Amino acid sequence: MKLKTVGIKNIALPVSIQKKTGNRLETVASISLYVKMPRHYRETCVSTFIRVLNKYQDEINVRIFSQLLDEVKTELEAESAHMEMTFPFFLEKQAPVTRTTSLMEYKCRFTAAVADKKDFILGIWAPITTLCPCSKEISQYGAHNQRGEVNLNVRFKKSIWIEDIIALAEAGASSQVFALLKRPDEKFVTEQAYNNPMFVEDVVRKVAEMARANPNISWFSVGMESFESIHKHSAYAYLESAPAP
Amino acid sequence: MKLKTVGIKNIALPVSIQKKTGNRLETVASISLYVKMPRHYRETCVSTFIRVLNKYQDEINVRIFSQLLDEVKTELEAESAHMEMTFPFFLEKQAPVTRTTSLMEYKCRFTAAVADKKDFILGIWAPITTLCPCSKEISQYGAHNQRGEVNLNVRFKKSIWIEDIIALAEAGASSQVFALLKRPDEKFVTEQAYNNPMFVEDVVRKVAEMARANPNISWFSVGMESFESIHKHSAYAYLESAPAP
Amino acid sequence: MKLKTVGIKNIALPVSIQKKTGNRLETVASISLYVKMPRHYRETCVSTFIRVLNKYQDEINVRIFSQLLDEVKTELEAESAHMEMTFPFFLEKQAPVTRTTSLMEYKCRFTAAVADKKDFILGIWAPITTLCPCSKEISQYGAHNQRGEVNLNVRFKKSIWIEDIIALAEAGASSQVFALLKRPDEKFVTEQAYNNPMFVEDVVRKVAEMARANPNISWFSVGMESFESIHKHSAYAYLESAPAP
Amino acid sequence: MKLKTVGIKNIALPVSIQKKTGNRLETVASISLYVKMPRHYRETCVSTFIRVLNKYQDEINVRIFSQLLDEVKTELEAESAHMEMTFPFFLEKQAPVTRTTSLMEYKCRFTAAVADKKDFILGIWAPITTLCPCSKEISQYGAHNQRGEVNLNVRFKKSIWIEDIIALAEAGASSQVFALLKRPDEKFVTEQAYNNPMFVEDVVRKVAEMARANPNISWFSVGMESFESIHKHSAYAYLESAPAP
Numbered sequence: 019m020k021l022k023t024v025g026i027k028n029i030a031l032p033v034s035i036q037k038k039t040g041n042r043l044e045t046v047a048s049i050s051l052y053v054k055m056p057r058h059y060r061e062t063c064v065s066t067f068i069r070v071l072n073k074y075q076d077e078i079n080v081r082i083f084s085q086l087l088d089e090v091k092t093e094l095e096a097e098s099a100h101m102e103m104t105f106p107f108f109l110e111k112q113a114p115v116t117r118t119t120s121l122m123e124y125k126c127r128f129t130a131a132v133a134d135k136k137d138f139i140l141g142i143w144a145p146i147t148t149l150c151p152c153s154k155e156i157s158q159y160g161a162h163n164q165r166g167e168v169n170l171n172v173r174f175k176k177s178i179w180i181e182d183i184i185a186l187a188e189a190g191a192s193s194q195v196f197a198l199l200k201r202p203d204e205k206f207v208t209e210q211a212y213n214n215p216m217f218v219e220d221v222v223r224k225v226a227e228m229a230r231a232n233p234n235i236s237w238f239s240v241g242m243e244s245f246e247s248i249h250k251h252s253a254y255a256y257l258e259s260a261p262a263p
Numbered sequence: 264m265k266l267k268t269v270g271i272k273n274i275a276l277p278v279s280i281q282k283k284t285g286n287r288l289e290t291v292a293s294i295s296l297y298v299k300m301p302r303h304y305r306e307t308c309v310s311t312f313i314r315v316l317n318k319y320q321d322e323i324n325v326r327i328f329s330q331l332l333d334e335v336k337t338e339l340e341a342e343s344a345h346m347e348m349t350f351p352f353f354l355e356k357q358a359p360v361t362r363t364t365s366l367m368e369y370k371c372r373f374t375a376a377v378a379d380k381k382d383f384i385l386g387i388w389a390p391i392t393t394l395c396p397c398s399k400e401i402s403q404y405g406a407h408n409q410r411g412e413v414n415l416n417v418r419f420k421k422s423i424w425i426e427d428i429i430a431l432a433e434a435g436a437s438s439q440v441f442a443l444l445k446r447p448d449e450k451f452v453t454e455q456a457y458n459n460p461m462f463v464e465d466v467v468r469k470v471a472e473m474a475r476a477n478p479n480i481s482w483f484s485v486g487m488e489s490f491e492s493i494h495k496h497s498a499y500a501y502l503e504s505a506p507a508p
Numbered sequence: 509m510k511l512k513t514v515g516i517k518n519i520a521l522p523v524s525i526q527k528k529t530g531n532r533l534e535t536v537a538s539i540s541l542y543v544k545m546p547r548h549y550r551e552t553c554v555s556t557f558i559r560v561l562n563k564y565q566d567e568i569n570v571r572i573f574s575q576l577l578d579e580v581k582t583e584l585e586a587e588s589a590h591m592e593m594t595f596p597f598f599l600e601k602q603a604p605v606t607r608t609t610s611l612m613e614y615k616c617r618f619t620a621a622v623a624d625k626k627d628f629i630l631g632i633w634a635p636i637t638t639l640c641p642c643s644k645e646i647s648q649y650g651a652h653n654q655r656g657e658v659n660l661n662v663r664f665k666k667s668i669w670i671e672d673i674i675a676l677a678e679a680g681a682s683s684q685v686f687a688l689l690k691r692p693d694e695k696f697v698t699e700q701a702y703n704n705p706m707f708v709e710d711v712v713r714k715v716a717e718m719a720r721a722n723p724n725i726s727w728f729s730v731g732m733e734s735f736e737s738i739h740k741h742s743a744y745a746y747l748e749s750a751p752a753p
Numbered sequence: 754m755k756l757k758t759v760g761i762k763n764i765a766l767p768v769s770i771q772k773k774t775g776n777r778l779e780t781v782a783s784i785s786l787y788v789k790m791p792r793h794y795r796e797t798c799v800s801t802f803i804r805v806l807n808k809y810q811d812e813i814n815v816r817i818f819s820q821l822l823d824e825v826k827t828e829l830e831a832e833s834a835h836m837e838m839t840f841p842f843f844l845e846k847q848a849p850v851t852r853t854t855s856l857m858e859y860k861c862r863f864t865a866a867v868a869d870k871k872d873f874i875l876g877i878w879a880p881i882t883t884l885c886p887c888s889k890e891i892s893q894y895g896a897h898n899q900r901g902e903v904n905l906n907v908r909f910k911k912s913i914w915i916e917d918i919i920a921l922a923e924a925g926a927s928s929q930v931f932a933l934l935k936r937p938d939e940k941f942v943t944e945q946a947y948n949n950p951m952f953v954e955d956v957v958r959k960v961a962e963m964a965r966a967n968p969n970i971s972w973f974s975v976g977m978e979s980f981e982s983i984h985k986h987s988a989y990a991y992l993e994s995a996p997a998p
Contacts, residue, residue: 023501024464027488029687030495030596030613032534044522044534046596052499064498068688072610106520106536120562122985123520147897147983156940160947162882164899165980197519197985198558205891207983212895219269243272245900245980248882248942250275250857250932253309254297256268274932275841275858277779289767289779291841313933317855351765351781365807367740368765392652392738401695405702407637408653410735442740442764443803450646452738457650490655490735493637493697495612495687513991514954517978520985542989554988709759733762740765743799744787746758 021097025052026067033078033105038181047078047105053096066093078103087132098133107142107180113196113203114210120198124184129171141171142183146191147207148244151215163192163211166218166244170225173237186232190225190242192216218242218255226257266342270297271312278323278350283424292323292350298341311338323348332377343378352387352425358441358448359455365443369429374416386416387428391436392452393489396460408437408456411463411489415470418482431477435470435487437461463487463500471502511587515542516557523568523595528669537568537595543586556583568593577622588623597632597670603686603693604700610688614674619661631661632673636681637697638734641705653682653701656708656734660715663727676722680715680732682706708732708745716747756832760787761802768813768840773914782813782840788831801828813838822867833868842877842915848931848938849945855933859919864906876906877918881926882942883979886950898927898946901953901979905960908972921967925960925977927951953977953990961992 027050035043051067067090074086083101091099107126110119125143130136146166154161170187172178188194193211196203216224221242229238241256272295280288296312312335319331328346336344352371355364370388375381391411399406415432417423433439438456441448461469466487474483486501517540525533541557557580564576573591581589597616600609615633620626636656644651660677662668678684683701686693706714711732719728731746762785770778786802802825809821818836826834842861845854860878865871881901889896905922907913923929928946931938951959956977964973976991 020502020505022464022467023499025499027497027499030598031611032598046536064494065688065690068496068610072688075611108520108522120558121521121565145985149895152936153939153943156936157943157947158940159894160884160896160898160943162898162939162943162946163895193983195983195985198555198562199983200555201887201891204888204897204983205893208888208892208895208897211897212892219267222267248928248930248934248939249309250880250930251313252272254268254270254272257265260265275843276856277843291781310933310935313855317933320856353765353767365803366766366810390740394650397691398694398698401691402698402702403695404649405639405653405698406650407694407698407701408650409655438738440738440740443800443807444738445800446642446646449643449652449738450648453643453647453650453652456652457647493683493685493689493694495635495685510992510995512954512957513989515989517987517989554984558986709757712757739799741803742762744758744760744762747755750755 021054021056023052023054024063025050025100026064029068029071031071031075031078033103035105035107035180036079038179043108045105045107047103050102051090052100053090053094054098054100055094055096063094066090083128083130083138084132084136087130091132098131100131101129103128107184109181109184111194111196113199114206115202116200118198118200118203120196122195122197126180137173139171139173140178140180140183141169142180142187144168144170144184144187145195146188146221147193147195147211148218148221149192149211149215151217151220154212154215161212161215162246162248164245165195166191166221166242168221168225169241170229171239172229172235174234175236176234178234186228187225187240189228190216190221190240218244218253222255222257226259230259266299266301268297268299269308270295270345271309274313274316276316276320276323278348280350280352280425281324283426288353290350290352292348295347296335297345298335298339299343299345300339300341308339311335328373328375328383329377329381332375336377343376345376346374348373352429354426354429356439356441358444359451360447361445363443363445363448365441367440367442371425382418384416384418385423385425385428386414387425387432389413389415389429389432390440391433391466392438392440392456393463393466394437394456394460396462396465398493399457399460406457406460407491407493409490410440411436411466411487413466413470414486415474416484417474417480419479420481421479423479431473432470432485434473435461435466463489463498467500467502471504475504511544511546513542513544514553515540515590516554519558519561521561521565521568523593525595525597525670526569528671533598535595535597537593540592541580542590543580543584544588544590545584545586553584556580573618573620573628574622574626577620581622588621590621591619593618597674599671599674601684601686603689604696605692606690608688608690608693610686612685612687616670627663629661629663630668630670630673631659632670632677634658634660634674634677635685636678636711637683637685637701638708638711639682639701639705641707641710644702644705651702651705652736652738654735655685656681656711656732658711658715659731660719661729662719662725664724665726666724668724676718677715677730679718680706680711708734708743712745712747716749720749756789756791758787758789759798760785760835761799764803764806766806766810766813768838770840770842770915771814773916778843780840780842782838785837786825787835788825788829789833789835790829790831798829801825818863818865818873819867819871822865826867833866835866836864838863842919844916844919846929846931848934849941850937851935853933853935853938855931857930857932861915872908874906874908875913875915875918876904877915877922879903879905879919879922880930881923881956882928882930882946883953883956884927884946884950886952886955889947889950896947896950897981897983899980900930901926901956901977903956903960904976905964906974907964907970909969910971911969913969921963922960922975924963925951925956953979953988957990957992961994965994
């Protein structure tokens, strides 16, 4: 039977996210909510979505998704209910030498679905620096480097921390990106990048190896876009693990 | 065997598009090009992409895609080669009463792939007006209406005109959108919308029926986003035909 | 003497905003910070900006701006220091008939400067509905309406509430926009819009009158963009009060 | 007397631009058109804008602006009429060593006004590479570099070529950006950037010096944004010549 998708997009809501430190992060999420259903659209769909979102808005977190989506799915007699929640996540990072702390922002997305089974994907986007192996090899001195962005999405068995997925994504870099660096830190990241040249495909392969080695991760996809400093276009690479069982 | 995706994104090129009238439209496309390959990434990938694009840039059109992608696929010994080309398409429309002509812009996308078989999808985004059935029913006078956007993607058997796919998408509207309307035209579209209320799901269903009835279309997907005039969020609906053979 | 501008753009930080209800809103701001200086650029500029932002990040609010900007201005021996902070603001609104509450999002911006004098501008963007007077006049039934956005910026004498400036901007609408409306509410806003047709210039004029009548407002600018439901383009109007003393 | 601004935004039109080579570039422009007037808004404003744009659409070029704006200004009895036209401009560049040609895209904007006098500003945005002097100085090897963007706006006496303004903006770079580079070219730009470290303020100062030395340029403003490879934020600088007479 063919399914129709009906939903709402781009609702902004303040949300509260649990951090590894035990604190809560107050941030703002952009939320989309939709169902797949065989029956004709009833205009109460949209009202249902808003009403349910408003009901749970003070406790939007990972555990509440199943409940919220179950409620929507049941009330609309749908085949499945889906939710996407995208928000900026903040992490205190320490500069590599001076240990100066500063706040880094990472885009984060929760993608949840309730059908026969429940599904949940955690995705993050981490800015990194990459330095070009070819440029280093052929040049007497220097090597072009640039900002890049790693997108890592995972399905997991037990619970997982956003912070750990961010760390995994950043591990693929020539060097990491920081909000605040003092001179000893800037020297460190410059030399580290030079010693650690990576093509986009190298970054993706490295992150994939680490994700594969993590027993808690049952599925992942990793993509990397490099905003080339010497070219107008972006280069990118993408890799996905075997489908989740 | 697991495939890696490697490519380039966001190359802008002037392109020339064949119109139904026989004229050519000169416009500017944003192009992404990538391959899926089992082997290790060779840094000549990116050079290959740019070199091949530059070679064909004066003749970028639908027929040249297969050739361009075949060349990329062969040279990089890839499993498949893919290209996405997005550009603004211009159509002269006639206002419904006064027949005043004006130029309307539609976003258009060609998605091509070469693997064992060739694949080509034509997609367009058309702005439309929708008027809410519920609002009309419960109000003594007036009814809220708003801008919406229909995205129709098709696979086809013989060749197909962009203009015809645009017309198909616009047929699902409460009333169409025009660049220039005189008073008799504005009266016409206002009353037409009032007589033709559509929920997002109604629009999608109507366009789907017409696409299904077109013997040249072998597969389609239709989505509609409505930028609600009385709400902050968007409503949307989506529907897809059975998978292409 | 010619001044050079040097700064940083697009730093994201969690911030805490005082609400009229007495509660605090936790949200995320995008911050830009820059100075105008006659002397040669010293690379410690950027470090200064980040360091000072990080110092005040737990208490970012209106009163702290002067202090933060004074510190930046003094340390860099600049002519002036400037800061722009843009964030989503949330307000609980009650539907006009059923009084159902829902959360509405408004873009908000603080623009502060410290030179010889201090300057502060509060800006908000409010979504509204407008209904076209011409369409109503010439049509037997119905009238095209659409989403629009009012941007109101003010300088004020004593303190001012974001909520009050939002209310002022929304007062120019054919009818307001809500997150959640039940049938009696939808009937109300549909009929209210029909009874209250406004061109973009009417909206701007009405908001300007109300701003002018507010003794606490020393300067304002009001702009309105209407995302026409029957046209592809936007219409807009803008008006500014006499320069602030 | 207080003026109201009324206009339309974001009309897309195919346009034809004269190139220095003698050829014409076919591209697509986004156009905004508005007037400042003391009198009450007449809804024919928007119709006038669209009608006049449609009239001139086949010959949109620099000389036609005065005529188009004069017509709008006269018909609406406005104090002044203004137009902004933004489009991608394409230039064939030759790689520095192998002289391989490839097409580079630059954002370009014409800003025209007709009041008591005529006014015209040509603006371009050029991507460049910058290498950080501090990073080079403190590191044993390597130096962080990144993509940046220079925005140069000029008023001029006689006619001026877009190509010449682009060349002026690119001259401020550590090294230029190209679409296609072969190994000898990549070596060249990597070493050139290393030998030519520039802070954002250095770029802006260099471009300003060259603009000031050009007798055809009566006014300019130059801004530069650097998308730091080791930081999350952007750094930027801005400088403007004395006001035009």
